[in-house]
Amino acid sequence: MCRHLVYLGPSVTLAEVLFDPPHSLVRQSWAPRDMRGGGTINADGFGVGWYPGEGEPVRYRRAQPIWSDPTIAQLAAVTRAGAVLAAVRSATVGMAVLDGAAAPFAEGRWLFSHNGVVRGWPDAVVPLAAGLPVRDLLTLDAATDSALLWALVRHRLRAGDDPADAVGRTVADVAAAAPGSRLNLLLTDGRQAVASVAGHALSVRESPGAVLLASEPHDDGPGWRAVPEGHLVLATADGVRVRPLPTR
Numbered sequence: 126m127c128r129h130l131v132y133l134g135p136s137v138t139l140a141e142v143l144f145d146p147p148h149s150l151v152r153q154s155w156a157p158r159d160m161r162g163g164g165t166i167n168a169d170g171f172g173v174g175w176y177p178g179e180g181e182p183v184r185y186r187r188a189q190p191i192w193s194d195p196t197i198a199q200l201a202a203v204t205r206a207g208a209v210l211a212a213v214r215s216a217t218v219g220m221a222v223l224d225g226a227a228a229p230f231a232e233g234r235w236l237f238s239h240n241g242v243v244r245g246w247p248d249a250v251v252p253l254a255a256g257l258p259v260r261d262l263l264t265l266d267a268a269t270d271s272a273l274l275w276a277l278v279r280h281r282l283r284a285g286d287d288p289a290d291a292v293g294r295t296v297a298d299v300a301a302a303a304p305g306s307r308l309n310l311l312l313t314d315g316r317q318a319v320a321s322v323a324g325h326a327l328s329v330r331e332s333p334g335a336v337l338l339a340s341e342p343h344d345d346g347p348g349w350r351a352v353p354e355g356h357l358v359l360a361t362a363d364g365v366r367v368r369p370l371p372t373r
């Protein structure tokens with residue numbers, strides 16, 4: 126169900142992150158190795174966000190398979206960035222297939238993605254949604270679990286939570302309200318990234334001055350390390366820390 130990644134490091138083309146590796150995100154859209162929870166391919170949309178400089182990221186999202194869009198291939202070949210978040214989507218049954226339902230979700234410098242599903246959607250999370258300003262609910266990008274999760278994380282960021290707390294506490298709250306949910310979240314501001322491992326796989330590859338967090342390793346090289354279930358990853362281009370997810 127959905128595959129996502131974040132890259133932080135020296136400037137590279139988007140193609141180097143998305144297209145070129147042998148088991149690239151594009152390949153993972155039609156031949157993923159580790160799908161759980163029902164999906165088989167990730168053909169319901171994709172999105173890429175990248176940071177061209179010090180300012181806000183640029184975002185490109187479409188409700189179609191990434192392999193069927195000639196524009197992303199052309200953009201990726203000529204666009205360089207030192208921070209990229211990207212996702213390919215397998216819509217949960219019953220959820221809308223729209224550009225706005227594809228990650229990354231965004232505000233200011235933040236980019237966000239969710240790999241998984243909220244069990245008992247939407248009834249299970251009504252008490253959590255009730256804590257959000259009505260305006261946030263009326264302006265969700267799409268009527269999906271992932272868009273609501275972003276609203277919950279963003280609400281915490283706006284309130285001053287640091288990114289690790291915003292992600293960790295949101296996972297804890299949703300896991301308590303909707304047991305059995307799969308909640309692999311990914312958040313970046315282009316300098317640091319936070320990822321939760323809660324129901325799906327996540328791998329990390331560190332190299333000097335660069336880090337990649339990805340649902341699946343993009344090659345069979347030795348540099349990849351699987352993050353254990355129930356953990357939170359905090360990454361910058363200079364290093365990675367892993368700690369247990371908070372419980373409620």
Ligand code: GLN
Nearest residue numbers: 126127215216217240241
């Ligand atoms: N439930 C989310 C959606 O429908 C994410 C799906 C996934 O991870 N496959 O968009």
